[in-house]
Amino acid sequence: MRVKAQVGMVMNLDKCIGCHTCSVTCKQVWTNRPGTEYVWFNNVETKPGLGYPRRWEDNDQWRGGWELDKRGRLRLKAGGQLQKLLKIFWNPNLPTIDDYYEPWTYDYETLITAPLSERDPVVRPHSQLTGKQMEVKQGPNWDDMLAGAPETAGQDPDLRGIQDHVKFAYEQAFMFYLPRICEHCLNPSCVASCPSGAMYKREEDGIVLVDQDKCRGWRFCVSGCPYKKVYFNHKTGKAEKCTLCYPRIEVGLPTICAETCVGRIRYLGLVLYDADRVLEAASTPDEKDLLNAQLSVFLDPEDPEVRAQASRDGIPDDWLEYARRSPVYALAMRYRVALPLHPEYRTLPMVWYVPPLSPVVNALEGDGYEADPDDVFPAIDMMRIPVAYLANLLTAGDSEVIKAVLHRLAAMRAYMRKRQILDETDSEVARAVGMAPPELEDMYRLLAIAKYEDRYVIPKAHTELAQRLSEQPGTCGLDFEGGPGNCGALPRPEESLNERFMMLRQLPVVGPEAAGK
Amino acid sequence: MRLASTFLWVVLPYSAMVLFVAGHIWRYRYDKFGWTSRSTQLLEGRWLAWGSNLFHYGALAAIGGHVLGMLIPTQLTQAVGVSEPDYHLISAVAGSAAGIACVVGFVILVARRAYFPRVRRTTTPIDVATYVLLALLIGLGLAETLAVNAFGGGYNYRDSVAIWFRGLFILDPRPQLMATAPIIYQVHAAAAWLLYALWPFSRLVHVWSIPLQYIGRPYILYRRRYPALRR
Ligand code: HEM
Ligand code: SF4
Ligand code: SF4
Numbered sequence: 001m002r003v004k005a006q007v008g009m010v011m012n013l014d015k016c017i018g019c020h021t022c023s024v025t026c027k028q029v030w031t032n033r034p035g036t037e038y039v040w041f042n043n044v045e046t047k048p049g050l051g052y053p054r055r056w057e058d059n060d061q062w063r064g065g066w067e068l069d070k071r072g073r074l075r076l077k078a079g080g081q082l083q084k085l086l087k088i089f090w091n092p093n094l095p096t097i098d099d100y101y102e103p104w105t106y107d108y109e110t111l112i113t114a115p116l117s118e119r120d121p122v123v124r125p126h127s128q129l130t131g132k133q134m135e136v137k138q139g140p141n142w143d144d145m146l147a148g149a150p151e152t153a154g155q156d157p158d159l160r161g162i163q164d165h166v167k168f169a170y171e172q173a174f175m176f177y178l179p180r181i182c183e184h185c186l187n188p189s190c191v192a193s194c195p196s197g198a199m200y201k202r203e204e205d206g207i208v209l210v211d212q213d214k215c216r217g218w219r220f221c222v223s224g225c226p227y228k229k230v231y232f233n234h235k236t237g238k239a240e241k242c243t244l245c246y247p248r249i250e251v252g253l254p255t256i257c258a259e260t261c262v263g264r265i266r267y268l269g270l271v272l273y274d275a276d277r278v279l280e281a282a283s284t285p286d287e288k289d290l291l292n293a294q295l296s297v298f299l300d301p302e303d304p305e306v307r308a309q310a311s312r313d314g315i316p317d318d319w320l321e322y323a324r325r326s327p328v329y330a331l332a333m334r335y336r337v338a339l340p341l342h343p344e345y346r347t348l349p350m351v352w353y354v355p356p357l358s359p360v361v362n363a364l365e366g367d368g369y370e371a372d373p374d375d376v377f378p379a380i381d382m383m384r385i386p387v388a389y390l391a392n393l394l395t396a397g398d399s400e401v402i403k404a405v406l407h408r409l410a411a412m413r414a415y416m417r418k419r420q421i422l423d424e425t426d427s428e429v430a431r432a433v434g435m436a437p438p439e440l441e442d443m444y445r446l447l448a449i450a451k452y453e454d455r456y457v458i459p460k461a462h463t464e465l466a467q468r469l470s471e472q473p474g475t476c477g478l479d480f481e482g483g484p485g486n487c488g489a490l491p492r493p494e495e496s497l498n499e500r501f502m503m504l505r506q507l508p509v510v511g512p513e514a515a516g517k
Numbered sequence: 518m519r520l521a522s523t524f525l526w527v528v529l530p531y532s533a534m535v536l537f538v539a540g541h542i543w544r545y546r547y548d549k550f551g552w553t554s555r556s557t558q559l560l561e562g563r564w565l566a567w568g569s570n571l572f573h574y575g576a577l578a579a580i581g582g583h584v585l586g587m588l589i590p591t592q593l594t595q596a597v598g599v600s601e602p603d604y605h606l607i608s609a610v611a612g613s614a615a616g617i618a619c620v621v622g623f624v625i626l627v628a629r630r631a632y633f634p635r636v637r638r639t640t641t642p643i644d645v646a647t648y649v650l651l652a653l654l655i656g657l658g659l660a661e662t663l664a665v666n667a668f669g670g671g672y673n674y675r676d677s678v679a680i681w682f683r684g685l686f687i688l689d690p691r692p693q694l695m696a697t698a699p700i701i702y703q704v705h706a707a708a709a710w711l712l713y714a715l716w717p718f719s720r721l722v723h724v725w726s727i728p729l730q731y732i733g734r735p736y737i738l739y740r741r742r743y744p745a746l747r748r
Binding site (some may be wrong): 088089090094131189195197200202204213214230237 | 553
């Protein structure tokens with residue numbers, strides 16, 4: 001056992017209202033630069049739909065992620081190391097800009113410079129690639145709210161096997177939103193695809209990053225990521241990706257996309273895992289077993305043996321406390337309501353999703369009629385299509401797992417309704433989904449009340465390590481025992497961090513400090 | 518005449534060598550962020566498939582040929598039993614194949630750059646200079662192989678150009694050897710030195726980054742935030 005810590009995310013899809021605030025704030029912070037106009041580290045897709053880049057999920061075409069060879073060994077779907085080098089002059093699996101969209105802006109100046117006239121002046125779209133006037137044919141969220149779905153959504157790769165049953169007529173359609181960021185995978189195929197060794201996973205928190213000084217622009221990571229969450233900056237010629245906002249995570253703050261999430265759908269927390277068993281889990285023969293394989297790699301932070309080994313592996317004690325209170329671990333492991341996106345890509349993704357009940361609930365609800373929670377329960381089993389669709393998205397096609405999760409969510413609603421309206425404790429409904437009443441209530445607090453401190457349980461990075469580094473020989477030659485004293489100017493790391501993150505002061509105290517109050 | 522020949526065949530080569538070495542050191546130290554192939558595949562893929570593959574495989578084969586031709590003396594090939602006419606035949610056939618692939622690929626690449634506004638917009642002045650010099654080199658190299666050696670009377674550059682070239686490295690420059698070479702070889706050599714001088718400041722630095730270390734490397738890489746404290 002080799003214990004590593006990973007910052008993971010869970011998104012509760014039932015609460016996503018598709019407002020795109022996460023996308024916009026992320027873009028403002030990270031990608032509003034030349035070369036990344038088309039890049040959205042965070043994007044929100046309407047499902048069913050083609051997504052961004054279009055049909056990114058079809059890895060028969062893009063060949064992202066991993067597969068098993070005939071002898072059951074894990075290998076990159078796009079081919080191994082030698083094959084990559086032979087294809088380095090031209091990557092056969094790279095999406096082109098038109099698979100995303102041609103970024104554009106408007107000639108806003110005409111609004112001011114246009115001569116006086118009868119009609120208002122109009123701004124025209126101009127390509128940010130060529131500078132020429134263009135016709136907008138596609139955007140980063142072109143099929144928002146099922147726009148164009150009758151014509152296009154049929155090509156959604158998640159409809160595999162159920163195309164003939166899905167209707168896009170207004171009354172029969174179902175939809176939900178899928179916000180996506182980099183999965184910061186345990187077995188990242190982007191890292192494995194990078195010939196330069198510029199991409200890496202951080203030992204401390206599992207964040208996957210691109211070293212901009214080492215990237216040589218061979219662009220295999222872009223096609224190697226099955227989620228298409230590495231992007232090519234066409235100005236710098238280097239790859240860029242979601243950073244999990246590591247400068248914020250390091251000081252205990254949630255990512256921008258989570259912080260600004262209006263629906264409060266996002267959770268951030270630690271998961272401990274056994275790095276020695278990652279390869280074995282990713283090589284699980286049956287795709288449908290990958291979920292359980294990944295769960296089995298996670299380690300229980302309450303287990304004394306795990307804690308002892310974690311300490312030996314250098315995980316700080318306060319991090320273990322944070323791991324205990326992790327909402328990500330709770331939703332994925334304890335309550336089993338969060339699921340990984342496309343586990344069949346075998347990267348062991350670490351952004352998990354609570355599937356939405358809404359496709360089922362909405363179908364029960366007519367105009368002005370609210371669904372009775374007791375009706376929802378049986379409806380889950382009858383609504384084959386949305387469930388099969390969710391299964392293609394989250395469980396490699398295993399509908400039973402989706403049903404079990406939806407049952408839990410429905411049970412939570414039924415239980416809490418009795419609890420709050422009738423002041424009754426219905427342990428029957430809890431037992432039916434294999435949970436105890438206090439567990440359902442905890443889950444309710446986490447999912448429905450969703451307090452800031454419960455959603456984001458993020459330990460600070462141990463910057464005293466950096467301090468120790470700066471104390472190493474070569475930085476201040478005067479500061480030895482009996483020496484003339486320190487060099488004076490070095491601020492303590494806490495101070496400089498506080499300077500940079502003034503907002504820290506306004507934040508509620510989280511972590512063990514808060515627990516102790 | 519002597520001054521010109523000294524400049525072209527002594528000063529230019531040595532200045533280019535200095536610029537080549539110093540330029541790479543400077544670029545590596547101060548512009549790692551700019552060190553990339555600056556791929557434009559994202560902007561255009563179909564033409565690049567032909568252009569880039571033909572050009573690169575052709576160019577790499579041609580460079581391999583140069584290394585053989587320039588660095589291995591005639592005596593050595595004869596010693597291993599390859600006669601002079603045989604050597605010329607082999608070099609003419611293999612060189613032509615590589616050269617044609619390289620030229621066709623290069624034409625496609627340049628046409629692509631000119632034709633697609635998206636790609637054209639990414640072209641810098643250094644790119645233009647690189648393409649001009651490359652065009653000269655490839656064009657002349659091919660002309661030498663085809664016109665002079667394959668179909669013309671043949672010219673044994675290994676007894677003049679190559680000796681001059683090796684002489685530069687053993688600090689025994691002999692410009693007179695070049696001054697009497699056919700003009701086509703002279704232009705070729707001059708353009709080559711100019712390209713070497715430009716090399717460290719152009720996208721061509723990507724050539725040194727050929728990622729052979731990828732072969733056999735563990736797939737997943739981990740890094741500590743503070744590597745110096747690795748336990
Ligand atoms: C040694 C191994 C080499 C590797 C791995 C390599 C790789 C690459 C790659 C990946 C690109 C980007 C293609 C794209 O747009 O996606 C590229 C472009 C280019 N390479 Fe190389 N290259 C190598 C050698 C060379 C050599 C020897 C030359 C010429 C002397 C060269 C000249 C160029 C030029 C001019 C371009 C720009 C093509 C264009 O976009 O018009 N390369 N190379
Ligand atoms: S989701 Fe992120 S970590 Fe996983 S393969 Fe893609 S870029 Fe890499
Ligand atoms: S974690 Fe940060 S970089 Fe990544 S999608 Fe969210 S806001 Fe963007």
